[in-house]
Amino acid sequence: MGFAPVSGRRGARTMETTGVIASSAMNGMLASISLGGLDMNAVSAGVGLGSNALFADSEFTPLAAFTCALEVASEEKGDPLLGLKLGKEFEFQALGSLAALFLTAPTLKHGLIQFSRYFPALQSNTRSALVVENDVARFSYSIRDNTVRHKTQDAEFTESVLNTILATTIGEDWQPLCIEFEHMPGENLALYRSHFACPLAFGRRENAIVFPNKFLDRPIGTGGDAQHHLRVACELSDILGRREKRLDLVTALKAWIAAALCRHASIDVEDAAADFGMSLRSFQRKLADCGVNYAELRNVVRMEIAKSFLANTHLSMSIITDRLGYSELSAFARSFRHLTGFTPARFREATRNQERSPRPVAAWE
Template identity: 45%
Template sequence: MSSSGTITAGAVQELLSALVRLRPESTGINARAGIPRAKLDDSAEMLPLAAFTSMLEAAAHESGNRTLGLELGKDFRLAALGPISDLVHSAQTVGDALESFNRFFACVQTNTHTTLSVSDGFARLSYAIQDPAIRFREQDAGFSLAIEYSMLKGLLGRSWRPIGVEFEHNAGDDLPFYQQHFDCPLRFGRRDNALLFSARLLEAPVPWADRNRHARLRVDLAEAMQRRAKLLDLVRGVEAWIAASLCRSVSTDIEVAAGDFGMSTRSFQRKLADHGANYLDIRNRVRSDIARCMLIETSVPVTSIALQLGYSETSAFSRGFKSLVGETPVEFRKRQRGVEAAAAA
């Protein structure tokens, strides 16, 4: 594995805004995933995809709402995806729109497989994350398919319904909610996530077609993809994996990490050493980064921060934090609050 997935800050910001409107208690969840607010200011900035999915999963887990991603995706503004939204709406036909969407989706999100296939009169628009740093992805699947569903309804009219919807994950007890939203046959435990519909609809014209604008956008997005060709390396991918795991308070043991990255523990350690890195050092650095972010941007108690970061005792967290930062968590938060107060005066 040589790279890890990324997503534009604009998409993350839109998700966070919708999440906080729905669940005000989710304020600060970006800090828990190790993403400072400042990194969200530039909508074109690329952030770790694992941070995005971990925010969704943590919010769903804490609320007990396994369909939270689907609910958020229903209200997501396609415009938040940036120029790719204009690209879709300026295409000549629905088929052209989906081909362009798939071709340039990496401008919004990388390490993700989006394809359109046609067989026996049926079209299949599929979506699947291909990144071992993403441990939890059920909420993202519902979120992403809801966005694609809304996109197709926008192109084909509000009365459009898919012939079927498929999901990688299992339905659990939430089948009625999925049925209510999609109003069509559903299948779970499939190889990827997909919307199925009649292939003849690919020839339907797009109401806002603009051939010249579409051609210009394709050129611009092709250049943007080339500029973003420098993806996250293995170390950054491991950092994202650890941050996502800590956000869900699950194991960050090296054996688990190695398995998710498709390696034995020894091979994983060797690969990291080739990058001049050590797993425990990476984990300590990620813990420190998330701790600083939470101490600055939230009022979560130090004891709770220590628990989320996998420390059995607050004292161990304080010692580890001080060894890396030079201050205890309490001292660090107090100083940062003093700096903010002085700046606001």
């Protein structure tokens, strides 16, 4: 997502700051994906959200899973600008109290400042700022987490959500001066230009929307509900005071492996150590302190994702094999049978007929 506060932490190089996002935001985004004609179950399964064995916390989701879900959906749809389209249709109310805080602010300036201030209650490991210079306002954001590898669709999604909110708030005369992206447009510059009726800039240090500062004094809605706004701000302050949600090492690593598999990237332990900001020796020592072996954890992630694919989608065995990073179907089948006791086909058959056969039949039975 992306509207994040200046938290004073750079994050991303230590395990204690691996990012999360509220499940309500993830669910809202997945609902947008479903409305766009994609298989929400396949996207969820691919990023590791189809199994409670991987991510049991129902309140928060790994940030890497959120950003990767957008990337997977874009690839499945064959649409490099899918994030922009999903963001335009995203239900802002899915952000819960944070949306209420913004919508009850007296002015746009107050709303953006408060939104940034309390954003850690929704998402961590992001940086944003509202900067006003002369007659120009610039609202910027950037995910600061090295374990989140793929952020292009997230940037597009967030820019689109923000642009839609601002257009709704300001009205017909809303017109950004420029929209900036961290990533490059590749071969899709013409598509970007057709989507936004304003100048665009790519390869920037942060994602941002630049607009005339005269809009900052515009009232939001009817001018804000002061009592409701204060009540929501107090609720969010309590949330921030109680906890600043972070992932533990093992959960963060599960999310990293799942995201890497989705993007057909390397899942070697050396790559994991580098993204988590540690030497290989330090990384393995931390895993050992948690009682975890990297190769075994990697297999657990693969198998749980495989189970979700088999139980909840109609993807062919060859596609599942490819998505899990196996060189051939026979290698996947052997590994699945060794680790679960079932052949992939038998597991799928048993889960599809669960009412008649409540327990999958082991391969050796």
